[in-house]
Amino acid sequence: MSSLSEEVSSLAEQTGFAGVVSVTTGDEVEYAAAFGLAHRGLSIPNTVDTRFAIASGTKGLTALTVMSLVTDGKLALSTPVRSILGADLPMIDDTVTVEHLLSHRSGIGEWYSETGDVRDYLLPVPAQNLLDSEQYLGVLDGHPQDFAPGTRFTYNNGGYVVLGLIAERVSGTPFHSLVVERVCEPAGMTSTEFLRSDTPESRTALGYVEMDGTWRTNVFHLPIRGAGDGGIYSTVDDFRAFWPAFLAGAIVPADRVASMIRPHSDVPEYSLRYGLGFWLRDTEVMLEGYDSGVSFQSAHNPTTGRTYTVMSNTTDGAWPIARHLAGA
Template sequence: MTYADVSSLAASNDFSGVISVSRGDSVEFAEAYGFAHRGYGIPNELDTRFAIASGTKGLTALAVMSLVADGTLSLSTTARSLLGDDLPLIDSAVTVEHLLAHRSGIGDYFDEDAGGDINDYVLPVPVHALATTSDFLAVLDGFPTKFAPGTDLSYCNGGYVVLALIAERASGIPFHDLVLSRVCKPANMSDTEFLRSDSLPGRTALGYLAATGLRTNVHHLPVRGNGDGGIYSTAADFRAFWPAFFSGRIVPPAVVAEMVRPRSSNSYLRCGLGFWMHLTRDVLQLEGYDAGVSFRSAHDPATGLTYTVISNTSDGAWPIARALNELLLDPSPSR
């Protein structure tokens, strides 16, 4: 497998998005494919912004941990202490650490373990009604606890919106602004922002449900993302992100070490606080998957290797990510 093979694979799979591979400050491979706007024939470029779905969770975790670092929160802070009477089905023992590590046991408003087609319409309220963190209270409530906090691992989207609520209430800063000031600015991620899907600016890709066709995801996802997903970013911003994270520019090195300490694992990956790690190697990754969105950014701190695959289709990133794993990392099989 070579970079030429990766490029051929992208072409044969009608890949739409950007592929980037770097080691330290040296970019080894970077190419853009497909269209940011198919109707007008606007091509994707290397600096095109894409939604990254659950890749956002790592940035949410860092915003929360920055509040832990400055003493505004602690890992043992309970969700209930800041939720008050909101979301009464969340167990009173659930802590910030449980939520960050996907070990809270709370019922999920979007339960990926339930299966189903990612392109289905899954939200119980109109997507345009979900623009602020507090708006999500309408979809988070009413889901029974799955297990006692801290006793198991279950990936939980809703838990990261709860974290956004906690961070917003503890700091007094709107969550979107908190991520920009506490994470994106110190990481020099100048193109990373929570944009509204119904008013996307230039140099930003629409999300498409399939490799061909004109149907976008605008009716499928919240109009503005939140703690569990939906920020827009670029491949270049993730080249900047990983060195900033490990050098302590976002949170102190001791906090970085705490975030990448595994709490549990599944058959593919180990889970830290907002980050996933290879089962046997210290390779980290962030990943996002939703209607019209697929994304993975992986980083090996020992070698400085970073690869990012960012696509504006639901499944476009996965064949490319598998090929890059084979070429660069050879980790355990994944999606």
């Protein structure tokens, strides 16, 4: 019978995986290994402490930031977003609440569609024009409401950008700093932060997209700095710290945790359910992200204490190994 190390190494070789894999149970590290290059031009290898963009994995951290503001009484799940947006984004229905956005049940028009080939995604404005939350107003506007709030689940990136904007406005703190202060610091995520794609950083992987047989960076595909819907950078060790801290109530109290990992929607097309910011699969709680030059999945089983995290700096790199670990 082959070992976990042999199985993952074989998959990595077969698929050309570039990234990091970690499997832990409680405080015990069962497996941790890095593959491929963080910088292809300079032949800099990935290491187990390399930081990777995690795309929509950010949404769980955004949800926790918002829930911490709910805990502090600065927001309520029932707060109409119109009361904070004012005259901005007039096409968002006046009855949309914070909870609708958190649960992807708002029905607001989508600014960034996830259909077709992720490599073909094009931003509606130059990447450098999307740096701070307020700058997203222009791209969020002009999209009609798709359906009545609360009537169904439809995954929505724009809703989480709006959540980041709301959190910033009610707290008076820039969103990027707010996530670090309210989530990363209490969780012990010392390497997690929103980085600019145009600023070189140490032990940070560039995202790569294969186009016409050539590997190119994803700098033109994504905003120069992430927002509430995605784009934070992190490490496998930070997610090893995150899950027990989150579930133990170190970020928000236990009753808030319970509401976030309670199913709010069934998503049968993915054989998953969705809470508030978190995917739910059988007994696992999960975050994942996917974008041009980015793939990420981290899943935790509260019953067994097992966590696996796969981070990759290619578009599809994480999935074969993540599927294998999910079935292990």
